[in-house]
Amino acid sequence: DAGVIQSPRHEVTEMGQEVTLRCKPISGHDYLFWYRQTMMRGLELLIYFNNNVPIDDSGMPEDRFSAKMPNASFSTLKIQPSEPRDSAVYFCASSPRQGASEAFFGQGTRLTVV
Amino acid sequence: QKEVEQDPGPLSVPEGAIVSLNCTYSNSAFQYFMWYRQYSRKGPELLMYTYSSGNKEDGRFTAQVDKSSKYISLFIRDSQPSDSATYLCAILSSNTGKLIFGQGTTLQVKP
Numbered sequence: 400d401a402g403v404i405q406s407p408r409h410e411v412t413e414m415g416q417e418v419t420l421r422c423k424p425i426s427g428h429d430y431l432f433w434y435r436q437t438m439m440r441g442l443e444l445l446i447y448f449n450n451n452v453p454i455d456d457s458g459m460p461e462d463r464f465s466a467k468m469p470n471a472s473f474s475t476l477k478i479q480p481s482e483p484r485d486s487a488v489y490f491c492a493s494s495p496r497q498g499a500s501e502a503f504f505g506q507g508t509r510l511t512v513v
Numbered sequence: 514q515k516e517v518e519q520d521p522g523p524l525s526v527p528e529g530a531i532v533s534l535n536c537t538y539s540n541s542a543f544q545y546f547m548w549y550r551q552y553s554r555k556g557p558e559l560l561m562y563t564y565s566s567g568n569k570e571d572g573r574f575t576a577q578v579d580k581s582s583k584y585i586s587l588f589i590r591d592s593q594p595s596d597s598a599t600y601l602c603a604i605l606s607s608n609t610g611k612l613i614f615g616q617g618t619t620l621q622v623k624p
Binding site: 403430432434440441442444447449454455490492494501502504505506507 | 519521554555556557558559562601609610611612613614615616617
């Protein structure tokens with residue numbers, strides 16, 4: 400398996416534009432997590448899914464953020480409209496099951512909103 | 514209050530030193546405790562995990578958990594320049610699958 404695949408790797412956009420980040424989890428993994436990482440706040444959990452169902456979205460900062468998982472092999476995180484304070488590295492991770500199972504991370508998407 | 518607190522550092526030590534990294538957590542619902550390592554411009558990777566109070570060793574690394582104090586530690590013996598990275602503690606609830614991280618401590622080991 401190629402691991403968790405995120406796209407794009409880098410995104411530069413203007414304030415007010417819509418941004419869509421994509422993630423392909425490892426096949427067979429039941430859990431998918433979206434995190435945001437900044438120097439100031441570290442790695443924050445935004446939302447996570449179990450079997451394509453959102454379980455906890457309490458970390459989503461505002462209504463401008465939304466996430467979907469239409470099937471087991473694909474998830475999106477959308478920001479509309481984007482703001483400069485959304486600039487961060489966004490990570491997607493997947494894990495195979497509940498319990499002490501390792502979460503595997505993608506390479507991240509570095510988002511810059513100017 | 515954050516569910517997991519970790520001093521972001523940075524921490525700089527000479528090669529060969531013993532390194533101690535620490536986190537505290539607030540919610541007893543979390544049963545599994547992990548340490549991830551993240552190199553620059555990469556995603557975090559699992560280093561160690563444990564679920565009980567006490568120590569767990571893996572080579573030069575020792576993970577320690579004190580559930581009564583809600584305190585977790587990672588010790589690195591004979592630190593090497595290749596250990597230079599950001600170390601993130603993480604806690605996992607086996608009931609909900611929720612996995613959350615501390616802020617991460619940046620470690621530099623100087624030759």
